[in-house]
Amino acid sequence: MLKIGSHVSSSDKGLLTAAKEANEYGSSSFMIYTGAPQNTRRKPIEAMYPEEGKLAMKANGVEEIVVHAPYIINLASYKDNTYQLAVDFLQEEIRRTHAFDVKNIVLHPGAYTDKDPEYGIQRIADGLNEVLSGTNETEVHIALETMAGKGTEIGRSFEEIASIIDKVVHNERLTVCLDTCHIHDAGYDIVSDLDGVLQQFDQIVGLNRLGVIHINDSKNPSGARKDRHTPIGSGFIGFDTINKVVHHEALSGLPFILETPWIGKDAKTQRPMYEVEIALLRGNVSERFGPEFLQEVEELHSFFAKLEIDSRQYVLDIWNLLKNDAKAKKADPREPLERLYDHVTTAGLFPALSEEGINQRLIAWLAGKQILVNA
Template sequence: MLKIGSHVSFSDKGLQTAATEAISYGSSTFMIYTGAPQNTRRKPIDTLYIEEGKALMQTAGIDEIVVHAPYIVNLGSYKDSTYNLAVEFLQEEIRRTAATGVQNIVLHPGAYTDKDAEYGISRIAEGLNAVLEGTKETNVNIALETMAGKGTEIGRSFEELAAIIDKVQSNNRLTICMDTCHMHDAGYDLVDDLDGVLDKFDKLVGLNRVAVVHVNDSKNPRGAAKDRHTPIGSGYLGYDAIQSIVHHEALKGRPFVLETPWIGKDAKTERPMYEVEIALLRGEIQQRFGDSFLEDVAKLQQFFAPQGIDRAFVLSTWELLKADAKARKADPREPMERIYDLVIEGGILSAALTEEQINQRITAWFAGKAVL
């Protein structure tokens, strides 16, 4: 079975909370932050309900999960205080990861800020050497993430990742986290040349180093270097391309983790589409949601087709919002919400459905004929 799951929260009862949420989506793997992703504040390991979480995972047949380091750490910084904080925090986070029983911790390599890429690569490698040297008692790997290329971040090309790895002494503990949105935004053609991209990666870095794949669609055209995720099928990658990625023989067996954004009218009603996205990519929509769900998706297709509303409509709406600041300010809603409004106005689905249930059906609609 495809090993796919979602990024989940790690609060209250720690791993127990995370496992419960992941299982509710039908996940067969998942990714956690051991605290807030925006800071380095962490609770003691013995308060994280690790054994309770592991018991839930075993019952659900989940045998591999992933930890993600917080975004705030920056091994590429020329400022000693920032760099030293990153090294010290990552050493402790790796020990926490080991205590959780996880083998790979995903890390954004870092940004060179006021220096240059060459400096950033060397500084990151220096930091990784220190982090790995200080955690030799563990078997935890650091999975460097492929980055989109915004700002001065490093890891936007396979060449940069290879250069970092070459400078690290214990690089047998360096793995890679591929991110579909990031690779697309960095300029790699995952839609029409997936085999070529993977072949290039294999030659420069080695597919054997890929330990996890983040699965996200993108709100921007290829090469935009923006890093803006969108639900599967509603972006420039599209459902077919992402389906090809998660089922590609060269990536078989890796954990695939969704980081797609929550959607909804406001913060109180926002919900992730993880459950339906997982079922779509596994080909288990009928088993998970039933025949009435598929009937509703068919109704959406029949409703939207005469109006010329399709994935191209969504992409053009992304472009409108990016190009017209006034339009963004006046109506900042994203295309998914515009489509939701049309469904409500058309009255084509049962009034008993919740906003989340309607958005799940819209997400499935993006998959087109493949879902029916």
């Protein structure tokens, strides 16, 4: 069974609540934080309902989930107090992850700030050596995440990831989290040469090191080093490439996790597109949403064809417009999805549908006509 899901917003409330939320999206995997990702405040593990959560996961057919370490951990820091906080807290996160029976905890390697990449790589390796030597939960692996290359973050190339691994004594406890948006933004051409990129990863790091795949589209062209996620199909990577990633034989059996942003005109009512994204990638849209959903997506194809709007070209044109035209960006800094939503509502299509419902159908339209056949 394809292991696919999203990070869940309710994970700081406990594993049981997270499992229920993930099930609403049709997830067969999901990613949680053991507390808020922006700080180190943590509830006692028993207050996270680990046993009840595991039972709910089993009932929902979820075999494997992933934990993400908080963003504030920076093993590359030259500041002793920041570095030691990262070591101590990561050790505690490993223990908490073990209590959930989770085998991969995703970690942003770190940023070297005022030093240099060589310093950062060595500092991260030293930190990992200290972390791993101070924990006995050998079933838990630290999954180093590939990064987009913004600022001074380490992990922007396969070589940097490999260099860290090579310097860690117990590197059998290290895996890698491959993020599609990050490697795209770092300059790896997964759109035109996915097989070539995976072969390159295999030669430098080893496909056997992969533990987790983050599947996100990107608001920026390849090599931008920006790390700005967008819903599947509404960015420069596109649905077809993400679909190839999810179903690539070299990645079979790995958990695929969505981190796509919630969308909607009002920040207070924004909703995630996880349910439709998962269904599209799994190929069970009709089963999940019903035949009427597909009929309405077909209506969108006819509607936008009359407007001479091609989905892929429209997405790329809008992002390029916002990037290159300061006046356009200032006047209407909205994603392609919101502009498409305006076309639909202005024309009076689907008056009975909510904003979320229209956006779900737009995500399906962006995936192309093939989904009408395969869904």
